[in-house]
Structure formats: C-alpha cells, structure tokens
Amino acid sequence: MSKPHISQEVLVDRGLINKYNRAAPRYTSYPTAPYFKEELVDREIYKNEVQRIAKVDPKRPLSLYVHIPFCQQECYYCGCMRMITKDRERAGVYLESLYQEIDILGELFGRNKPVVQLHFGGGTPTYLNNQQLQQLLDKIGENFLLLDDDSGDYSIEVDPREVSDGKLALLRKLGFNRISFGIQDINPKVQEAVNRVQPLEMDIRVVKEAREVGFKSVNIDLIYGLPHQTATSFANTLKTVLAELDPDRLAIFNFAHLPELLKNQRKIAADHLPPPDEKLQILEESIQILEERGYVYIGMDHFGKPQDELTIAQKEGKLHRNFQGYTTHAECDLVGMGVSSISQIGDMYAQNLKKVHNYQDEVKTGVLPVFRGLIMSADDRIRHTVIMKLMCDFRLDFAAIESQFSLVFEEYFADALKQLPPMEADGLLTVKDRIIQVSPAGKVLIRNICTAFDWYLQQSQNSNRFSQAI
Ligand code: SF4
Numbered sequence: 037m038s039k040p041h042i043s044q045e046v047l048v049d050r051g052l053i054n055k056y057n058r059a060a061p062r063y064t065s066y067p068t069a070p071y072f073k074e075e076l077v078d079r080e081i082y083k084n085e086v087q088r089i090a091k092v093d094p095k096r097p098l099s100l101y102v103h104i105p106f107c108q109q110e111c112y113y114c115g116c117m118r119m120i121t122k123d124r125e126r127a128g129v130y131l132e133s134l135y136q137e138i139d140i141l142g143e144l145f146g147r148n149k150p151v152v153q154l155h156f157g158g159g160t161p162t163y164l165n166n167q168q169l170q171q172l173l174d175k176i177g178e179n180f181l182l183l184d185d186d187s188g189d190y191s192i193e194v195d196p197r198e199v200s201d202g203k204l205a206l207l208r209k210l211g212f213n214r215i216s217f218g219i220q221d222i223n224p225k226v227q228e229a230v231n232r233v234q235p236l237e238m239d240i241r242v243v244k245e246a247r248e249v250g251f252k253s254v255n256i257d258l259i260y261g262l263p264h265q266t267a268t269s270f271a272n273t274l275k276t277v278l279a280e281l282d283p284d285r286l287a288i289f290n291f292a293h294l295p296e297l298l299k300n301q302r303k304i305a306a307d308h309l310p311p312p313d314e315k316l317q318i319l320e321e322s323i324q325i326l327e328e329r330g331y332v333y334i335g336m337d338h339f340g341k342p343q344d345e346l347t348i349a350q351k352e353g354k355l356h357r358n359f360q361g362y363t364t365h366a367e368c369d370l371v372g373m374g375v376s377s378i379s380q381i382g383d384m385y386a387q388n389l390k391k392v393h394n395y396q397d398e399v400k401t402g403v404l405p406v407f408r409g410l411i412m413s414a415d416d417r418i419r420h421t422v423i424m425k426l427m428c429d430f431r432l433d434f435a436a437i438e439s440q441f442s443l444v445f446e447e448y449f450a451d452a453l454k455q456l457p458p459m460e461a462d463g464l465l466t467v468k469d470r471i472i473q474v475s476p477a478g479k480v481l482i483r484n485i486c487t488a489f490d491w492y493l494q495q496s497q498n499s500n501r502f503s504q505a506i
Contacts, residue, residue: 046333047476048320050313052462060483061490062336063427064359065385066420067410069378071492077386077409085384085411086144089369096369098145099153100180101360102172103374105392106130106163108198111232112303113220113262113291117376118159119392127164130392133399134374135175140404141371142179151182152368154190154211155360162198166206173210186213189365191255193218196242197234204242205249215246216255219281221262222273229263229308236276243281253344256283260318261291263308267317274325285346286331286339288322290315319480333479335427338362355428362428375405383412415491418443423486430474430482445470455488 061068089096103117106127110120119126154176164172176182191214192207207215219239220232227233246254256277260270277283293309295302310318323333331339332347338361340347349355349364356366359378370380375395378387386409389395398405412420418441425432434445446453456472459465464478464485478485487493 045327045476046323046479048316048323048480049463049477050316050320052464052477053316053481054312055462056459056464056481056484058484060487061493063423063483063486064357064361065378065380066423066490067385067412067416067492068490069385069387072385072387072408072410074408076411077384077406079404079406081411082379082381082384082386082404082406082409083144085382089382090146094148096149096367097152097365098149098180099358099360099363099365099368099370100151100155100176101370101372101374101377102134102154102156102161102176103158103372103377104130104156104161104164105159105375107158107160107195108163109231110300111220112230112300113259114300115292115294115298116159117390124163124165126392127168130375130396131164131168131172133396134172136399136402137373137405138175138179140399140402141373145180145371147179147181149181149369150188151176151180152188153360153363153365154182154188156192156212157360158193160195160198161192162194162203162207166200166203169203169206169210182211184211186211189214189363191216191253194242194246196238199242199245204245204251208249208251213251214253214255215251216257217243217246217281218257219277220257220259221265221270222276223264223269225264226262226269230304236280239277240280243283253284254281255285255287256281257287257289259289259291260322261293261310261315263304265310265314265318267314267321270318271321271325274322278325278329284341284344285334286326287337288319288339289337290319334362335430335479336362336482350428353429353431357424357427379406379409383417385409385412417441418448419489419491422449422489426472426474426486426489427482430479432472434470434472449489451494452488459485 105117105119107118107120108122190212192212193216195218221227222236243254258273293301293304293306326339330342332342334340334346334350345364346355346362354364356363358370358380372379372388375392376388376390378385386406388405389398389407395405422432422437438445456467460467463475464481465472465474474482474485
C-alpha cells in the first residue's frame with residue numbers, strides 16, 4: 037500500500053477509507069429523500085407552508101430549480117432522473133406542463149421575492165432549442181422576480197454535445213452567469229464504454245465560447261470509477277482538463293455501479309471497472325494534482341480555485357448545502373419545478389411526481405404535481421443544522437448549537453457522541469473544548485461521520501439504499 041498523500045486540506049488514507057467506507061447519504065437534505073412520504077406532504081400542506089412563510093418573512097429570497105429531463109442518448113453510468121428520446125416534440129409537450137406549473141407557483145409565491153439563485157438541471161437543459169429556452173425564461177420572469185443586474189447566481193448544466201450555434205450566447209443573454217459542463221472522461225475507450233463519445237476538441241470549443249460570451253464561472257464534472265479507467269489514464273484526463281479548460285470549479289464524482297437498481301448500468305461490464313484499490317489511487321492522485329495546481333477542496337467531491345465564491349465561503353464558514361449541492365445562499369426557500377424536482381420551503385420538503393406522464397397529467401388538471409415530502413420536526417431541524425455544519429465547515433461548535441436550540445449538546449446527542457471515540461482514535465476527527473474538528477483524513481469520509489447524527493439511519497440501520505462514499 038502506498039504512503040497516504042498528506043496535504044493541508046484533505047488526506048486520502050486508504051486504510052481508513054477501506055475501514056469506514058460504508059453506504060451513506062450525500063446529505064443534500066436532512067432528513068434524506070427516502071424518508072419523504074406521500075402521507076406527510078400533499079399539495080395542500082405545500083400551500084399552507086408557503087403561506088406561513090409569507091407571513092413571517094414576506095421578502096424571503098428564492099432559489100429556483102428547473103428540471104429538464106430529456107436526453108438524446110443514454111449514458112450507461114447515468115443515475116439521474118431523465119428520459120431518453122430523439123423525438124424533440126416531447127419537450128414541447130413537457131414545456132406546456134412546466135409553464136402551467138410555473139403559473140401556479142408564481143401565483144402562490146407572489147412576485148415580490150428576489151430570485152437569488154436559479155439552476156437548470158437535468159437530463160439535458162440544452163436539449164431545448166433556443167426559442168424554447170427564451171420562452172421558458174420569459175415565463176419564469178413573468179411569475180418570479182428575477183434579478184436583472186447579473187448579481188444572482190444563475191447556473192445551467194450543459195452537455196457539450198447539445199450546444200448548437202448561438203446557444204451559449206443566448207443563455208448568457210437570458211441571465212445565466214455560471215455554466216457547468218459534463219465531461220466525465222476524455223479517454224475515447226472510456227467514452228465508448230459508457231456510450232458518451234465527446235471529442236476533446238468539442239469540449240475546448242464550448243468552454244472557450246462560454247468564456248467569450250461572458251460566463252463568470254465554468255464548472256467541469258468528471259467521474260472516476262468508470263470502465264477502463266486507470267490511475268494513469270484518469271491523471272491524464274484531469275491534467276488535460278486543467279490545462280485546456282482551466283475550470284473555476286471542478287467536481288470529481290465517484291461512480292457507484294448499481295446494476296440491480298439502474299437498468300442502464302447493466303450495459304457496463306463489472307470486470308471492466310477499476311478495482312477498489314485502483315479507484316482509491318485515482319482519488320488520491322486527483323487530489324494531489326488539484327492541490328499542486330492551486331485548487332482548494334471545498335467538500336464532497338468539489339474543488340475550486342482560491343478566489344472562487346464557494347472556496348471563500350467555505351474558508352469563512354459561510355457555506356451551505358441544499359439539493360443543488362454547495363451554495364453561498366443561506367436563508368432562501370428552494371422551489372423545485374418540473375418532473376421529480378424537490379422543494380425545500382420553510383420546514384417542508386416536497387417532491388414532484390417522478391414520471392413525466394404522471395407529472396404532465398397532474399399539472400393539466402390545474403394542481404401542483406407534489407406527491408410526497410416531509411415536514412421537519414424540532415428534532416429534524418436540530419440534526420439538520422448539525423449535519424449541514426459538519427458537511428460544510430468540517431467543524432462543529434457545541435456552544436453554537438446550544439445557543440441556537442436551547443439544549444445541552446452532550447445530553448441531547450449522547451448516543452451520537454458515543455460513536456465518535458473510535459473515529460477519534462483512528463484520526464478522522466478530534467473532540468476538544470466542545471468542538472468537533474474533522475481532520476484532513478476525515479474530510480473524504482464526512483458523510484460517514486455525519487451518519488452518527490442521523491436519527492433515521494440510526495433507527496433503521498439500513499443504509500443500503502445509499503451509495504458508498506468513495
Ligand atoms: S446526458 Fe446526463 S442526464 Fe442524460 S443520460 Fe447522460 S448523464 Fe444522464
């Protein structure tokens with residue numbers, strides 16, 4: 037076994053990863069989505085919560101998420117909610133429903149809350165043609181208070197294979213200022229094995245164009261653990277991406293092969309996947325390369341340049357986490373639009389129907405397509421705060437939680453604290469002066485550390501529905 041890579045920010049210790057790397061949630065919410073239930077939230081409860089928040093905080097800013105589920109072609113590794121179709125007419129039909137949902141939501145929320153964050157995800161948002169994108173933004177603008185001074189955090193996920201002439205310039209004109217490109221791996225053999233062939237020249241062209249038309253920030257997504265990847269080949273991908281695309285942010289996701297759950301992943305042969313130790317080497321070398329190039333580990337697969345807003349927020353303890361991942365926006369309500377999207381409003385989580393035809397049928401009747409969710413209890417709120425603090429700051433001050441929630445930390449979390457000494461002995465964290473400090477080796481296992489504070493997981497002891505951390 038090679039010596040662990042030691043760095044200031046994050047350390048990949050293969051022994052510890054092998055010991056602690058169990059399935060754990062990604063904690064984009066707490067409680068996590070598997071605990072959302074049909075009987076806990078319906079469209080009436082959704083409306084009541086929006087109205088309750090409007091009374092206590094009428095100008096509370098909004099973060100909007102819009103889900104465009106369509107893709108032209110299936111990537112075999114994909115775990116997203118998407119619909120593969122070459123029939124572009126289907127997007128038009130879907131948009132009619134989406135417009136209807138936006139009208140319903142606009143009326144419910146009122147047009148007086150600033151939209152500080154907007155994110156288009158998928159699927160492939162750029163599956164829509166230019167006219168459809170324009171109309172969609174117009175529809176959102178009619179119903180919500182979009183910021184027109186470029187001060188919002190307006191981002192879109194873009195597939196370089198779906199960027200026709202003028203699309204990036206249009207997106208910038210429509211107000212998007214951050215862009216995220218899915219690249220995954222530049223190696224042709226890997227690309228063929230996952231059915232996503234995307235020449236590097238194409239990536240270079242679209243990233244260059246994004247900068248020329250004025251996008252403020254470019255994020256690149258890569259995936260490790262894909263078929264035929266080796267530590268050497270992935271290091272080449274990463275170095276090339278850094279040299280040629282110079283991203284402001286970079287996400288390096290771990291591929292979880294779950295063929296029993298995801299039919300498309302059955303097209304990936306298990307014996308073509310890199311063995312676990314090779315995967316750890318890929319992670320270790322990737323972190324090393326990124327640190328050498330001056331990138332900072334933000335948390336959970338994400339890296340940023342030192343001047344990036346997320347990097348700065350992380351350093352200043354102002355980072356937050358929601359369904360859109362890490363964010364600098366704290367006190368806003370997240371409104372999900374489109375099939376399967378999730379909202380977080382006040383104390384409520386609510387999810388839309390997960391199948392396109394069900395979603396469309398429901399919206400057609402003039403009602404919100406919400407089908408399940410959860411209202412956070414007092415205990416959920418406390419644990420939510422603790423887990424998000426650990427996920428974002430890698431540090432937890434007992435006194436801060438006590439003053440926020442009027443409790444005695446050691447009493448309230450007696451069971452959770454009992455689980456920490458073995459982790460402390462192994463060097464994942466320290467507990468000193470009533471502060472939990474996650475060590476560089478603990479950072480890559482942060483979701484495993486957080487499970488100690490997850491009441492639901494502790495009760496069920498069934499974490500199989502989540503992917504492994506590494
Ligand atoms: S383009 Fe993205 S959402 Fe669509 S199949 Fe590929 S990975 Fe999944």
